[in-house]
Amino acid sequence: MFTQYDPESAALTRELRDQFEAFMAGKWDADTLAAHQTRKLREVVAYVRANSPFYREKLADISDDEMDALRNDDLRRLPFTTKDDLRQAQLDILSSPVSDAWIFYETTGTTGAATPCPRTNGDTIHNNTVLTAYYRDVLAAHGDRQVIGVSGPTELHATGDTFGDVCRNLGHAVAKMWPHSPVIGFDRALEVMRLLPITGLFCTPGMAMRLAQKATEAGLDPRKDFSLDILMLTGELMSPSLLANIGAVWGAEARNALYASQEASVLAAATSDGSLRTAPLINLYEVIDPDTLEPVAPDSAGVRYGELVVTNLYSGAKPLIRYRTGDMVRMTDPAPGAAVPAPGLEAVGRVRDxxxxxxxxxxxxxxxxxxxxxxxxxxxxxxxxxxxxxxxxxxxxxxxxxxxxxxxxxxxxxxxxxxxxxxxxxxxxxxxxxxxxxxxxxxxxxxxxxxxxxxxxxxxxxxxxxxxxxx
The missing domain is CATH 3.30.300.30 (ANL, C-terminal domain)
Structure with missing residues (x-):
């Protein structure tokens, strides 16, 4: 609704909606996508160098002529951004003041200094458009009027706001509930799940299993006493074996819903063909060897295995250039008939894990x-x-x-x-x-x-x- 009061955001929403509909329908060929990415890359690099104190120094050796001539295959000429850079730079990484954002998030700070992750309207619209477009058919398979639970913290974290907004875009009701909250707790969360009833649930794999444990301890059968049709899981490592088990425990479809981070936002999302697919309209992706830092070539099966590096292709509060995620991935080009003509991605764990x-x-x-x-x-x-x-x-x-x-x-x-x-x-x-x-x-x-x-x-x-x- 806020877009009615913000014409710029309303226009961006329509533009991105139309772009994603055309892209997913196969109306963008490789040249069209490359031209889009090249234009956005040049815009973002110029934007961060002009507005971010961190990138102004980091990219000082890149001339205006070099920036105007940047192409996708020139990324190696730009320096990496690391998690340590974000921790040390703090607000200097930002390309706009926090007052220009609509909301402030930050990383958890459990293993180092928390890093600021404010989001402008543009940041949110770009990322939520990906999820809205990709999730439409995934959730539609279980009906067009669902009640979706979002079990994730909302304080300084994007989970509840992001999935709540996407579900609203798709016409589904949302109940935000964080069972670890002293106000909600597991007993009340389970009661709400049965009462409404909740038909879909966004949560971590660990939370899905912990809810099943608590239900069993309360004398309930997760398969029989609840109405879950689909679990959209994110936030943790999840192998096919674990997904299959969680689905079996709840008698529901269990999906790897999202690969993202507070720092870099949405990097890949679930699609109706069962794959997690990248979002090439809003990000550029590299796969590198974490030891040599060199690009990884596809193996005989066409799979690139290494550390994921991402460059955001939209100007907002904190676009990142060649950000080393620290995550090992397998990336595969889409086969004919893919639900979204974008590479498939498996996040297989942190480099240090x-x-x-x-x-x-x-x-x-x-x-x-x-x-x-x-x-x-x-x-x-x-x-x-x-x-x-x-x-x-x-x-x-x-x-x-x-x-x-x-x-x-x-x-x-x-x-x-x-x-x-x-x-x-x-x-x-x-x-x-x-x-x-x-x-x-x-x-x-x-x-x-x-x-x-x-x-x-x-x-x-x-x-x-x-x-x-x-x-």
């Missing part, structure tokens, strides 16, 4: 997918890594589940782990505790992995502190 197991370097996504592949119906899990007297790495998997329902799958899981990683696996049953709920606040590794081979890190300490407040 990779684990070396008996000579095999494995990311969190693949490890989780491997260990959980055979199990369904569990409501939580945790991985413990140790080393025996011979120097061999060992894995223990703890599942919160009925042991009798899982035992027949243990042998296959043990065999598959040994085959893939040369690492013995032991499967046990128990309750990992509240630390597993901290993934979105800290990291997958801190929340899900107890690595007895290494000393505790700042991320472990942060996760333990948050967990203590949730016990």
């Amino acid at each position: 990779r684990l070396l197991l008996n000579g095999h370097l494995v990311n969190g996504y693949d490890l989780e997918d491997l260990l959980l592949r055979r199990f369904r119906g569990y409501q939580d899990y945790q991985i413990t890594i140790s080393r025996d007297d011979l120097g061999r790495d060992l894995i223990s998997l703890t599942l919160k589940a009925d042991p009798d329902s899982q035992r027949e799958n243990i042998r296959k899981a043990v065999e598959e782990c040994l085959d893939a990683l040369d690492t013995p696996l032991d499967v046990g049953f128990g309750t990992p505790g509240p630390i597993t709920s901290t993934g979105a606040m800290v990291s997958w590794k801190a929340a899900r992995v107890v690595d007895l081979r290494t000393e505790s890190s700042i991320e472990n300490t942060s996760a333990e502190r948050i967990a203590a407040t949730r016990a």
Whole structure:
């Protein structure tokens, strides 16, 4: 409604809506997209150099002539922006004063200084247009008048505002509820889910499992006593195995809904063909080797595997140039018939969360997918890594589940782990505790992995502190 009072925002909304409709309908060829990206790249680089104290210094060696001639394949001439840059620069990273924003967000600051993430109307419209366009068919498969729960913090965080706005765009009602809030709590959240009833839920994988645990403890059956049709999960690592389990626990479709960050905003979103796809109208993407910093070439299957680097293609409060996300991804060009003609993306874990197991370097996504592949119906899990007297790495998997329902799958899981990683696996049953709920606040590794081979890190300490407040 605010756009009725802001003609500039109303015009931008219409322009982006029309662009995305044409792009998704296949009316943009490669040359059209490249021309759009090149024009936007030049605009944004000029914008940040003129308006951001940080980028004014960072890009001082780029001449006006070089800037006017920038093309997509010239990105390597520009310096990277890192998380440490954001922490150190603070408000100097901004390209407009906070007073020009419509809202102020910031990162959690659990493992370092919180960084400012204000959003202008333009920032929000660009990013929410992606989600509105991509989610339309995903949610429409379950009806055009749903009641969608958004289970995420709203204080200084974009989750509730973003998904609430997108659902409103698509005609769905929204109930924002944060079960960790002392005002709401899990009992009230579950009551609201049954009362309305909630048919769709945006939350983290950890929250989806924690809600199932609390429902079971209350004598309820998540599959029978609730009306969920779809879970739109985000904020944490989620492998296909974990998604399938959460869907089985709730008797609903479970989707990886979004890959994004407070710093860089929307980078990829769920589409109706089941893939998470990038948003090339508003971002440029690179995949680099995190050690050499060189571009990664596609493998024989056309997959580029490495660290994701992103450049925002819209001028707002804080456009980022060649931002190293710190996340390992697999990026694949779209096949004919893709719901959106944009590369598919799998976020497979942070660079620093990779684990070396008996000579095999494995990311969190693949490890989780491997260990959980055979199990369904569990409501939580945790991985413990140790080393025996011979120097061999060992894995223990703890599942919160009925042991009798899982035992027949243990042998296959043990065999598959040994085959893939040369690492013995032991499967046990128990309750990992509240630390597993901290993934979105800290990291997958801190929340899900107890690595007895290494000393505790700042991320472990942060996760333990948050967990203590949730016990």
